Amino acid sequence: MKKTSLIQRYWKNKYLFLLLIPGVLWYIVFKYFPIYGLTLAFKDFSFRKGIIGSSWVGLKHFTYLFSLSGFRRAFTNTLIINFYQLLFSFPAPIIFALLLNEIVHIGYKKVVQTISYLPHFLSWVILAGMFMQLLSPSTGALNHLLGVFGIGPFYFLGDPRYFRGTLVVTNLWKSIGWNSIVYLAALSNIDTQLYEAARLDGANKFQEIIHVTLPSIAPIVTVMLIFQMGKLFGDNFDQVFNLYNAAVYEVGDVLGTFTYRMGLRDMQYSLSTAVSLVTNVISFSLVIITNAIAKRINDYGIW
Amino acid sequence: MAVRRSKGETIFLAVNYLVMALLCLSMLFPFWSLLAKSFAAASVPSTQLYFWPSQTTLANYARVFANKNIWIGFGNTIFRTVVGTILSLVMSIHVAYPLSKKYLPNRTFWTSLIVFTMFFSGGMIPEYILVRSLKLYNSRWALIFPILLNTFNMIIIRNYFMSIPDSLEESAKIDGANDLLILYRIIIPLSFPIIATVVLWTAVSHWNAWFDSLIYISDGNKQVLQTILRRIVLEGSLQLMELQGGAMAMEASNVSSEAIKAATVIVATTPILVAYPFLQKYFVKGVLVGSLKG
Amino acid sequence: MKKGFVVLSILFLGLTLVFAAGSKDAKTDGKMNISWTAYQMAPTAKNAPMVKYYEDMFGVGLDVWNIDYQQYTELLNIRLAAGEIPDMFMVMNPADLSGYVEQGLLAPIPLEKIKKFMPNTYATYQRDFPNEFAMGQIDGQFYGLASISTGNMFRLPIIYNQTWLDALGLEVPTNIEEFERVIYAFAHGDPDGNGKKDTYGLSMDGLELLWGMYGMVPYQDYFSVKDGRIAFMPIEPEMKEALAYARKWYQDGVLDPEFITGENAGGYWAISHSFINGRVGMTVRGNYYHWLYPGDYNEYDDGKPIPNQVGAVSKELLAISPDTKIAFGQPLKNMDGTQGGIRGYHMLARFYGIGADVPEEKMDKILEILEHMGDSNPDRDAWATARHGIQGEDWRWLEKDHETILKLGQYMDRESYRYENGSVFWWTSGSELKSRQAEWGRLMEFDKNGIYSVFPLSLEAMNRYNAQLQTLREQAYIQIITGARPLDYFDTFVAEYLKIGGKEVIDAVQAWYAANN
Incomplete structure (x- = not known):
């Protein structure tokens, strides 16, 4: 019941939503796609392995900083x-x-x-x-x-x-x-x-x-x-x-x-x-x- | 407009005028001294303060403009500023409008999704990889697409939209206008002051940006003005320290590195400074609301 | 008006799409393609003549990366992080070599190959720069070819106001006693004769002379050997002695009370405003060539003398007070008669390495090219061509035996012209300086008594603790000099310094020293 009403609400505001879509897509591509870079804070970065392949080190960098x-x-x-x-x-x-x-x-x-x-x-x-x-x-x-x-x-x-x-x-x-x-x-x-x-x-x-x-x-x-x-x-x-x-x-x-x-x-x-x-x-x-x-x-x- | 003023108000106004004048003088001073220095001949010591240099020359500007790259830089900077600002503005308005509507479904979710990115970003490496994989590397678009939307600017526009009375919109809706029509016919014309503000912000940040050009552009023909001016400044000071290579310029040169530096600052800022007075008419008190309602 | 605006912007967008349509450059016709990183002030143009020249000479394709040299390391690292490694890999900061090797980004260069493909460069290394050459070695293998700036053989210059000395009837001081007499007279003897107490002996930069007398460079990571072990002089008892002097000078109004904010008040870095404005009577700011006076030396064009250019600082000084004469001094002798020094610059400027995964054949070719581009190339025309472009078009010899050239055409007033033109493959592998200017520098003995660190590189421990150690040091010195803390605070400071990482750093350098000597 609630679900239908949500869809109905989106349909009712389809123009509004249409306006929003390009912006949301931009945010996904340019802001959310690169966000995996944040994991570097919990890894030891290796140039050869790249961000995704670098090994996890937990909170090492944080404890070091605060020390x-x-x-x-x-x-x-x-x-x-x-x-x-x-x-x-x-x-x-x-x-x-x-x-x-x-x-x-x-x-x-x-x-x-x-x-x-x-x-x-x-x-x-x-x-x-x-x-x-x-x-x-x-x-x-x-x-x-x-x-x-x-x-x-x-x-x-x-x-x-x-x-x-x-x-x-x-x-x-x-x-x-x-x-x-x-x-x-x-x-x-x-x-x-x-x-x-x-x-x-x-x-x-x-x-x-x-x-x-x-x-x-x-x-x-x-x-x-x-x-x-x-x-x-x-x-x-x-x-x-x-x-x-x-x-x-x-x-x-x-x-x-x-x-x-x-x-x-x-x-x-x-x-x-x-x-x-x-x-x-x-x-x-x-x-x-x-x-x-x-x-x-x-x-x-x-x- | 003959308004009677109380004595207190008159004193307040007088003080206000005076304070503004003093403030302006203090703000004009550094700019003026740069301008004066940019016309100083090499014989004028760079460390002295003066209202106007005792010996002037145009050689500093001639030196800056003799570099053919500066025209390339102007072209590229104007391109990124004009196109970047227009595209940014179009995007910002179209994202801001739906978000300004309380009846947009899941409005809080969409807003959060966007505001979150103001505080958390992946950093330079993934952004570089992204630009590479989008085939934007070494393209002028690499200076535009990654900063197409500025969340802060967009939220400012959105809040301005929100402060426009709903009553205007409701009457249009009764006349059968849809959301798009309302945006173009009512909301945007009412929002010129904030649009002018955001245009100024966006244009200035495009105009002054240089680091993205260093990262994303390797072709000399696509360099922006700021990088080229930085180089001219550097060349100016390099001549002071040439180690090997012997006699540099045999004729006594009429330019000094500090004066060249001043000239480049003037060249870099004047075009964007000129933009402001054109936008200023949108900041004049209360013209639009009245005319639109009438 | 609104419609017009829309039409206009659409038109503009359309136009720009055409304008910005990217062009792809593909350069593969079976030739070996070498990607190259270089010290370059400006990007090399697509069809740069010098790139073509060397591509033809060596039968390869050369792909210059065009990384702005001011942001070189930062920009290079982004590309490395994205998985791109250049074939010819320039390491801008020598301290970074070990990091790149640890990260597996550089290929080891067999010594046999250096000997075989770079005989002249190798001979020069052996003869003149064995220490610098050895620095490119990690765990017994060579990863970086040392790039050597022989211009750095000149230490900081020591400048006195000769006019003041004359007015006071004093000589250029050679030891600390004479020096104190001079600076006290500068401060209290009204050397400018204006009847006002507005002069001081020295300011921030002048203090280098005091530190140097004890063999110290306290604001840099200069390590010394003391009694056979590595020592960091700025935390040794000698520093306390030096601080006692500085503290006394500050109290007596001899050290400028505003020394904290430095001698340069903006503008060109080498200028000591305190000195040229007649506020202090001595300084050690800038490099020797900044202080060149008219007539210091001549160059000759076909026998016709060309007077030297006036140094950047001298020029400012002479514009303010045309009659001021300056004198150069040597580092001071200590009370016990030992000759002190003053900070010198390290000759090791950069490293040139080969990217990891580069095939052997390509490595040979790169070494061959580097040999041609280096300072040891016996063909001086080829040597100058690599640096300046086409002979007769971009440059001509001024005095060939002094290795000085005259720039021609566009190159005359645009340094970046040569980089645009493709002269980016040269490197300073180290050679004797032959210019008249360097001759003058040697004549004035600017190459004497420099202080150098036995360890000019950097270690993990240094990167780690550097910021807080440096902060603590600078802060402690200022507080002691200005009297905010007693002189004995020095001992507390040293204990604290060792505790927050200073000991780890010294131990690490000691370990390196023990392993390498």
């Missing part, structure tokens, strides 16, 4: 830095988009928008050199500026106390414009009638933002937040690699830089698969949990 003190530290550092990112870099583009949205002159708005996404196109290699000069305690412009107010100087890149903050702020600066684009898109679709209605009710700008704007972009914010949770182990390798040094390993060494120094890129496929499997299982769980919470609160989520 490395450097790995454990990199693991926590990654988590802490990404948590800061979540706290500061996640809301920043939303606020930026809201502020930008309040600008009345279309021309000025467009110019600001265009300029704000420029840093996204500069690689960390280039930016690192600039930040090194800008943030120097003796010759850097920022410390000169702070000196005028009688603060500092700070060794932003060489002092473990400031390094994580420096990472978060520089990353925020680089990505704020680019990340705000999706929110600007959401803002642009808010029905203007809603604003007019609010204004008739005597709402001021701030109340308008609270009661009209924020609820309207809540769905997209929720989804972005869920994905951001999945990035708690994400790789900011390029940034850290170009900015860090031995004095800040304690606080700045992340999974990407640690595995890079281990030389995992070369022959140790099994180990690097194990690293990514560990982080991805956690990320995936975090996404599922956040999604469940979000669903309960405002009914928007990935599922």
